[in-house]
Amino acid sequence: MVEDGTSENAARARRLIAMKDRIAGLYPVKVTDPVYDALFQLYIAEEEGRPMSVSAVAPMIRVPSTTWLRWVSLMEEAGLVVRQPDPADGRRCWIALTRDCKARLDQLIADLW
Incomplete structure (x- = not known):
């Protein structure tokens, strides 16, 4: 756990998002990668149990x-x-990483640190 109570991997994933955003800020046009951003946002949520x-x-x-x-x-x-689907609210669906994707992101983060 880091100082704010989040997991170390969640904090690392946040740093990866920030790094990507800083790199994207170097370009004169808006650069986005929704898959990258979504994978790491979902990863952080899972690491934090949300x-x-x-x-x-x-x-x-x-x-x-x-x-x-x-x-x-x-x-x-x-x-x-x-x-x-959310059984309590038919208008809402939950989304999560597959086990394989989570494991691959765990390995990616471990390899980087």
């Missing part, structure tokens, strides 16, 4: 909801994420 709704991710990765929903479908097809 469930994540599909709709909560779009503002976090700075893309329109419609664009995000297209990416969710592609990420599901690629085996990166799973969606689960």
Whole structure:
């Protein structure tokens, strides 16, 4: 755990997002990578034990909801994420990394540190 109570891997994932944002800031045009951003936001949420709704991710990765929903479908097809309907609220779905994707991100972070 780090000082703010989050896991070390969550803190590292936040640093990776910040680094990518700093690199993107070097370009004169807006550069985004919704998959990269979403994977790390979902990783952080999982490390912190926070469930994540599909709709909560779009503002976090700075893309329109419609664009995000297209990416969710592609990420599901690629085996990166799973969606689960919320039994308490039929309008909401939860999204999480697949076990394989989480393990691969764990390894990536371990390799970097």
